[in-house]
Amino acid sequence: MTTSESRKDRSKIANQKSKIPLIVLVNDDGIRSPGLRALAQAIRSIGEVLIVAPRDQQTSTGRSLTGGGVAEPVDFPIDGKRVRAFAVAASPAMAVRYAILVYAERRPALVVSGINYGENVGSGVTISGTVGAALEAASMGFPVLAVSRVVHAKYHFTHSGEIDFTVAAHFARKFARRIVEHGMPRGADVINLNVPENARATTGWRWTRVSRRNYYRSLITQTPRGKSLDTYELCLDPETPEPDSDVRAVMIDHVVSVSLLSLDLTARVAEKEKARWGK
Numbered sequence: 001m002t003t004s005e006s007r008k009d010r011s012k013i014a015n016q017k018s019k020i021p022l023i024v025l026v027n028d029d030g031i032r033s034p035g036l037r038a039l040a041q042a043i044r045s046i047g048e049v050l051i052v053a054p055r056d057q058q059t060s061t062g063r064s065l066t067g068g069g070v071a072e073p074v075d076f077p078i079d080g081k082r083v084r085a086f087a088v089a090a091s092p093a094m095a096v097r098y099a100i101l102v103y104a105e106r107r108p109a110l111v112v113s114g115i116n117y118g119e120n121v122g123s124g125v126t127i128s129g130t131v132g133a134a135l136e137a138a139s140m141g142f143p144v145l146a147v148s149r150v151v152h153a154k155y156h157f158t159h160s161g162e163i164d165f166t167v168a169a170h171f172a173r174k175f176a177r178r179i180v181e182h183g184m185p186r187g188a189d190v191i192n193l194n195v196p197e198n199a200r201a202t203t204g205w206r207w208t209r210v211s212r213r214n215y216y217r218s219l220i221t222q223t224p225r226g227k228s229l230d231t232y233e234l235c236l237d238p239e240t241p242e243p244d245s246d247v248r249a250v251m252i253d254h255v256v257s258v259s260l261l262s263l264d265l266t267a268r269v270a271e272k273e274k275a276r277w278g279k
Helices: 003-018 034-043 092-103 122-127 129-139 166-182 246-252 271-277
Strands: 022-026 048-054 084-088 110-117 144-149 190-195 205-208 216-223 226-234 256-261
Touching (some): 034 110, 110 129, 110 166, 129 144, 166 190, 205 246, 246 256
Parallel strands (some): 022 048, 110 144
Antiparallel strands (some): 190 256, 216 226
């Protein structure tokens, strides 16, 4: 084979590869999370997968841009085939930057964050590293899907093998495929998907809005050195979540919640109210 023929072959391969959607996967539970592996296995049927995830557990880090350094390649076989994967000693949002700015060889068609151990609903969604990574990707102009599965709080900082992510992965693939084929809903920056604990593939889904209710509350514990806030618990009153909220959908009605998030945090205040307040 001549040098010219070799170049033509490489060009042909590159052109063929460029037609395959590149899908970036990130999370906040770390590169070793079974939720991330389940997500990768589900998404592989849609396009080429690139994984860049925190080296260590990064739950509840929001959109912080901390850590860095050189990301380490990780052996990440899925169904006998190796997926390009890297672990970086950084926050989930920083992992997104590494994925897109350093390791993506072409423009990603989609960024998916998850599958998270624990639901990301209610007024605390911005605490979530899963959602934080999604917002970072959205700020860079990419379509984004965040995926979380309801689990008991005792599993939030674990990689427990007791959790079955099969159904959550099914819904992740369903919505990821929709985004790749049809684009994001107009006006939305992030689709925040939350799957109930006992969901099945046949479980229904619902458009929801993020509840204004506090979903978790800190617990005060007494230590020999004084009071401490080192844990939290779910505070769910079945009577208070708004009828159209993510909390009601997932935790009370047990359907899949699909919330559309925006980077625009501007409060919708009527001009009349602003004029009244400003007098």
